[in-house]
Amino acid sequence: MRRYNCPNCANEVHFENTTCVKCNLNLGYLSSADQFNFAVADSPSGSDASRLELDCTNRNLIGCNWLVQPNDTSPYCTSCRHTLIIPDLSTPQNIDRWARLERAKRMLFYALLKFQLPLPEQGEAPSKWLRFEFKADLLAFNGQQANVMTGHEGGLITINIAEADDDVREHHRVAMGEPYRTLIGHFRHEVGHYYWDRLVADAGQVDQFRTMFGDERIAYPEALQRHYESGAPLGWERLYVSSYASSHPWEDFAETWAHYFHIVDGLETAQSYAIGAPTPSGGVYRGPYASKNFTELINAWVPLTIAMNAMNRSIGNSDFYPFVLSDAISAKLQFVHNLIHHSDA
Ligand SMILES: [Zn+2]
Ligand SMILES: [Zn+2]
Numbered sequence: 068m069r070r071y072n073c074p075n076c077a078n079e080v081h082f083e084n085t086t087c088v089k090c091n092l093n094l095g096y097l098s099s100a101d102q103f104n105f106a107v108a109d110s111p112s113g114s115d116a117s118r119l120e121l122d123c124t125n126r127n128l129i130g131c132n133w134l135v136q137p138n139d140t141s142p143y144c145t146s147c148r149h150t151l152i153i154p155d156l157s158t159p160q161n162i163d164r165w166a167r168l169e170r171a172k173r174m175l176f177y178a179l180l181k182f183q184l185p186l187p188e189q190g191e192a193p194s195k196w197l198r199f200e201f202k203a204d205l206l207a208f209n210g211q212q213a214n215v216m217t218g219h220e221g222g223l224i225t226i227n228i229a230e231a232d233d234d235v236r237e238h239h240r241v242a243m244g245e246p247y248r249t250l251i252g253h254f255r256h257e258v259g260h261y262y263w264d265r266l267v268a269d270a271g272q273v274d275q276f277r278t279m280f281g282d283e284r285i286a287y288p289e290a291l292q293r294h295y296e297s298g299a300p301l302g303w304e305r306l307y308v309s310s311y312a313s314s315h316p317w318e319d320f321a322e323t324w325a326h327y328f329h330i331v332d333g334l335e336t337a338q339s340y341a342i343g344a345p346t347p348s349g350g351v352y353r354g355p356y357a358s359k360n361f362t363e364l365i366n367a368w369v370p371l372t373i374a375m376n377a378m379n380r381s382i383g384n385s386d387f388y389p390f391v392l393s394d395a396i397s398a399k400l401q402f403v404h405n406l407i408h409h410s411d412a
């Protein structure tokens with residue numbers, strides 16, 4: 068994640084900010100320009116006809132801090148317009164949950180835009196339209212609880228809003244033995260399933276995918292059930308970036324995809340703060356999101372994680388990065404890298 072500055076006073080503005088902490092002006096992020104500009108809503112003078120961008124309609128309700136181009140057909144920002152179903156807002160806590168989900172989703176869209184990945188909107192074939200629904204478990208008429216499964220199907224990504232509660236998410240993380248369980252991790256994983264359809268299945272890359280990840284035609288529900296009952300096979304760490312990735316080739320791909328996003332955004336953050344910044348090997352370095360050189364990315368990432376782990380141990384925290392990138396895992400990450408950058412290199 069990059070660092071930004073206030074357009075009025077040049078003070079630092081963080082990606083989540085809606086106001087400048089120094090001059091108190093209301094600000095919004097303009098994704099098309101990758102910068103912060105003045106916002107309209109909440110500003111003392113109200114609407115300013117001279118400005119070019121509008122606030123996202125979700126700004127007042129959930130604090131969405133993205134701006135919309137005036138010629139846009141949607142009153143919602145590039146991220147919010149992909150949300151199809153929101154939780155029942157008559158439950159007050161659901162506004163906070165939805166706000167936390169959209170905050171993580173804006174981080175996802177930041178990355179998708181920087182990678183210049185296709186973002187099909189309404190009007191495309193339904194299976195290609197990338198859309199999200201945020202739902203709560205419900206009591207059905209028969210008194211049974213109807214659980215919402217977080218997942219992806221045919222372009223629709225469903226997130227159980229209970230995952231927005233830190234205590235629930237931490238409970239699941241411990242129960243599943245996961246080192247990480249975060250909202251941004253969920254979004255990066257689920258969107259990996261969506262882009263498997265676009266960049267692997269639709270793009271004729273299935274054979275190459277199978278050579279690397281295995282045959283995805285093995286029965287999916289049975290594979291997941293086996294994983295939840297027996298866990299990952301012994302020695303999974305050599306082949307998979309997470310225990311869950313060993314459950315099925317699709318899950319392996321989504322976990323690897325999410326991990327690639329972690330690496331690239333982590334590197335962009337490090338570069339923005341001039342920590343362990345990768346040294347360009349020549350030419351103009353346009354940042355990790357544009358970097359076509361996979362080896363350069365990994366060579367910058369690994370020493371950074373070793374240093375960050377040491378930092379965390381110094382203050383008694385658990386490791387920042389409890390992963391080891393084996394050759395097999397790196398090859399899968401490179402497969403994802405090549406898909407994103409349309410390169411066979
Ligand atoms: Zn300012
Ligand atoms: Zn928005």
Ligand SMILES: [Zn+2]
Pocket residue numbers: 256257260317318321
């Ligand atoms: Zn999955």
